[in-house]
Amino acid sequence: MRALLTPKPTLSFSSNQINSRNPNPSRTWTSLHFLNRDRRHRLVGQSDIRNPSLCSTYRNSKLPKPNQTVLEAQARVCTGPRQTRPLSEEQTFKVLDTILRSVRGELKDEEQVLKALLGAFFAGMTIRADAFPKATQWSEEERCAMKKFWPLLVRALPPDVIFIADPEGSIMGLGRAVGPQFVGNGTSEIRLVGALREILAGGHLGYEEIQGVLKEVLTLKLEDGKSNERMNRETDRELKAYCLAFDDELGPAPVADVGSLTHYGEPYDGNTRYFRSTLFVVAVRSCYGESSLLHGVEWMPPKGGVTEEQMLKFMGAKTNLSLHQGKELIEAEEVGFAYISKREARSSLYSLIGLREQIKKRPSLETTEKVQQFIRAKGRESIGTGFYHEGYEEPLLMLMKRRGVHSGLVVKGEEGALSMTTRLRSASTSKGLPVNHCSGFRSVGMESACEVDGVSRPSFRLEVSKNIELGLAALQGEKGPAYDRIVLNAGIVDHLLGCDGAEDVP
The missing domain is CATH 3.40.1030.10 (Nucleoside phosphorylase/phosphoribosyltransferase catalytic domain)
Structure with missing residues (x-):
């Protein structure tokens, strides 16, 4: 030494x-x-050396950047039962308007809201609606904004995102038949949909189920439920499954x-x-x-x-x-x-x-x-x-x-x-x-x-x-x-x- x-x-x-x-x-x-x-x-x-002094330059430039409006909203609503901060009516209007314009094809490049962010945002809102304590459930301002925008969103969003936003047809009103009837296409998606239903209801998955879902997620390149599971605070068996899933x-x-x-x-x-x-x-x-x-x-x-x-x-x-x-x-x-x-x-x-x-x-x-x-x-x-x-x-x-x-x-x-x-x-x-x-x-x-x-x-x-x-x-x-x-x-x-x-x- x-x-x-x-x-x-x-x-x-x-x-x-x-x-x-x-x-x-x-x-x-x-x-x-x-x-x-x-x-x-x-x-x-x-080796080939990049020599920048700023750590931000190490980000892969080929990765699409997330829409900052929805990303910041996601940071507020997709957290724990005690830490979540509801959006104001103005914030919720801005977020939902951004999502609507994106799915209609009106936003391009960095302004576009990609599907992973859509899924994560609506999954966070769904878990809050029923599984969180009253203090961190939807605020009246959020309910008001969603009531005005959902009739437009339900016509523009793909079925899998509607399922995430209202899996049992009990939250939004319009389009309530889509969520309960959605099963996905193919064996892999069917398994993932079943796991997501459990997570979106505030539940937890077993050790083998988590390991299987992780591999399906990698196959299909989906991540909607991975951050939202943390909203429910992972159990020991879920953490062990994440930790050991890819040892081989x-x-x-x-x-x-x-x-x-x-x-x-x-x-x-x-x-x-x-x-x-x-x-x-x-x-x-x-x-x-x-x-x-x-x-x-x-x-x-x-x-x-x-x-x-x-x-x-x-x-x-x-x-x-x-x-x-x-x-x-x-x-x-x-x-x-x-x-x-x-x-x-x-x-x-x-x-x-x-x-x-x-x-x-x-x-x-x-x-x-x-x-x-x-x-x-x-x-x-x-x-x-x-x-x-x-x-x-x-x-x-x-x-x-x-x-x-x-x-x-x-x-x-x-x-x-x-x-x-x-x-x-x-x-x-x-x-x-x-x-x-x-x-x-x-x-x-x-x-x-x-x-x-x-x-x-x-x-x-x-x-x-x-x-x-x-x-x-x-x-x-x-x-x-x-x-x-x-x-x-x-x-x-x-x-x-x-x-x-x-x-x-x-």
Whole structure:
């Protein structure tokens, strides 16, 4: 660790390394060099490199952008039973008028309301109508606007959207026969319609039913019910189904010949305000023999913030490693960690990014994609992840136990990241549990860490180049908040997960 946190020559990943964890020479695919203060940083990559400093430029330009009017309305109405905010009459009129003009073909390009957004909006409204408490059901203003627009909408909307808007014919009045009679076309659609009826009524699905529906959704490229299921607050069996559904997509996971492997599950949609330290934390931990696996994506809605993949690409590292290439990096003595993109590990789920942007709110997959084991280890395995919103601490720990790892850690971090912060602040500034609250388990026992006061960094708008600048400066020994956070988070993870590699560091 001292080698990384002093001005002396620091870390070098070359194109060929001798792997002392595995005595056979192996080729590594990361070519990132951190040099000393007397020389400039040298960043050498073997892949095609985009070099923007703004994380927004990593969004795939081929993805159609959602209609902003309906998307913002979706963000208000498609949330939990206590958090949903009804629309005003003016807002509802604007949204419904936008939808009507779109389905009539009067709006084009970015103004068009795509079907995924239509389905998500009406599904959210349907669940609110009957399954939510009175305070977050439809307001009188919403009812008034819908009463005026629905006779026009029912003539223009396709039958599947009418079904989602009024599945039992009990909400809208006109067109009440469409929803109850709608069954879909073909076996796949029939199964999905049955599952949607249950979700739209505020119900839940079984483990096998969820796994089957997920695969049908990917086949048909539908996402209408995925965010709306979260409105009903997922059950443990639903979360387990989402978490494990695609474990066999590429066959059995490769097994790395290492004594310890920590899986880091950071939010895939990145950071927009606070320093993202995990990439630098795993670099520190690798220096004393603690292997780590990072996973994520280049860009993900709704935040579209700074991610590990953006930073690695910016610095010239290759980010399209296969699972077997990642395994070799983890085993390599001079590396000891790897980054795996969801694009390579779960291409089917990666293909849903465009649809996830259309539905605005985070789907159930946002929780479960953080608890993955794309590569296994012969030794002990641990999983660490972050959360922010109330109610997800215990479900995340449950998923880690279901994975069968030796230890697990969840942290309430800024922006939901797995990152302890270093400046004290009042616990009242954070809803629910304070920032820096952590809990977890080792082996079969559950041990909750002592609660501590929440701490924070001053808020700022974070971009890719700034995050890298802070992290590299810290790795070269520059003292400051980023340095403190990297050391703190490396030590916290080691202590709580029972990793002892740092004990040998002088």
